[in-house]
Amino acid sequence: MARIVSETSLRHARMLSGLVMLGFVFTHLANHALALISIDAAEYGRMWFSIVWLNPLSSLILYGSVLTHIVLVLRSLYLRRSFKMPAREALQILIGLLIPYLIIDHATGIRISRSLYGVDIGYETVIHNFWVRNPLLGLRQSTALVLIWLHGCLGIFFWLRYRDWYKKISPYLLTIAVLLPILALLGFSDAGRAMENNPPPPRTPHANQAELEATIDAVTNGAKALFGGAIALVLALRGVRSWRQRSNAFEIRYDHGAFVRAPAGLSILEGSRLGNVPHFSACGGKGRCSTCRVRIIDTEGPLPEPSTMEKATLQRIHADSDVRLGCQLRPKHNIKVALLLASKQQRDIPASGEPIRPGREEEIAVLFCDLRSFTALSEARLPYDMVFLLNRYFTVVGQAVEQAGGRLDKFIGDGAMALFGLEGNTETASRDALKAAALILRNIETLNEELEKQFSVRLRIVVGIHAGPSIVGVMGYGAAKNLTAIGDTVNVASRLETAAKEFDTAIVVSEPVLKQSGHDIRALQSRTIPIRGKSSQMKVFLISETESQLFL
Structure with a gap:
């Protein structure tokens, strides 16, 4: 049965939702940077920030993007066959999972106070709370903003790095990526020092202050529990899948003597990586090249038929009938193969399986x-x-x-x-x-x-x-x-x-x-x-x- 939603559409949805959130963070950091001028300038910027991002339509787009991004990230974690990956990719995933825990308290507090109780927390109050009353909380929120920005910038880099025009604009993007969080942190610290000398007048407690705080705590704890439960569920489902796959594991034997026992469902390329067998793949195992191809020497059972994409690639290179793409072939039975483009030395294989510019x-x-x-x-x-x-x-x-x-x-x-x-x-x-x-x-x-x-x-x-x-x-x-x-x-x-x-x-x-x-x-x-x-x-x-x- 044909898939209702294609992988390409899901990738586009993940990228678009990420861009929406990155736009939100960009304006948030720019608002902090205005504090270098004065707290009044930052408050004026917050007024425009609220107009842009706190109206019903923008809120719907932002919350929808956050939910979409989280769901698709958790889906990708479940679909990933192995957690063996390049360090930069692992860093991006870890930052992405850490970010919600760092920002849930602040985000829910600001939004619930405004949406449900009509309390508009001004810039002076926020700075005073984060710099004077609870500096550790301020440090955590500053770290969260920087991590979110880093996570988004890594995503932009992975998205654009192979575009022909990216080389021309990359110096300007790098300048923005480095300067904006620095200016935002300087603005935050400058405003904080001003608050130490001139604290804002005490704010009159809300008529339902106890109810407001209880609601914020309930929503915050619920959101954290929900997100943590989602991660735990994904890991549990992966564990169940791995257990089932191990019970149906297959063996890969290589003509040069190497041997790997791989869980069912892994491709030949993924099995090679699992067993630390050097297996060349110029595109990183995404089916965009034929460099991971293998020759089938022997198999103890029938092999899955090649997909349309694999068949087209094999026809284009005029491959023999016993040649398959290592990244696409997922055997169910023991198999013996020869790596047709195996590197003689590990350094021949580009880091992370991808060259600087793919062919x-x-x-x-x-x-x-x-x-x-x-x-x-x-x-x-x-x-x-x-x-x-x-x-x-x-x-x-x-x-x-x-x-x-x-x-x-x-x-x-x-x-x-x-x-x-x-x-x-x-x-x-x-x-x-x-x-x-x-x-x-x-x-x-x-x-x-x-x-x-x-x-x-x-x-x-x-x-x-x-x-x-x-x-x-x-x-x-x-x-x-x-x-x-x-x-x-x-x-x-x-x-x-x-x-x-x-x-x-x-x-x-x-x-x-x-x-x-x-x-x-x-x-x-x-x-x-x-x-x-x-x-x-x-x-x-x-x-x-x-x-x-x-x-x-």
């Missing part, structure tokens, strides 16, 4: 450039002179690529490879690549004027550019890991650079590049050429050094 298919433009007649040039020059010449040439290429908004991927001998469209500018990738090529040719001509005088040499450059889908991700080993691209688009761009030498022209670009760039192609020479490794021929355009300057 994914992106639409980019790729530029290759190379020196013509490099062999003859190097044979007639001293080695140190060649190093000097190449460094000058590499500087020209690197500066041109960066000026055009691209990323210099690597130098290959006397050639270079650059990528465009990685930083959220996919729409302008081809135009940027053409601009970079024009800048390289123009600046090389300027460099030649200097080199002719010093070395009696002129550098000649050829460029090839192609655009299309490529696999982009962090690849390499150890310190040599970097962001790069692989795939057919990269191969074609390299072959177009070779074609530029054959046609004795400065630049050869594919038809998709010029179409995406929006440049007029009617005046350019075109050819239809075979591309090694492709069955069909490709239409390309030949661009001279003079014509290239039209792209600037």
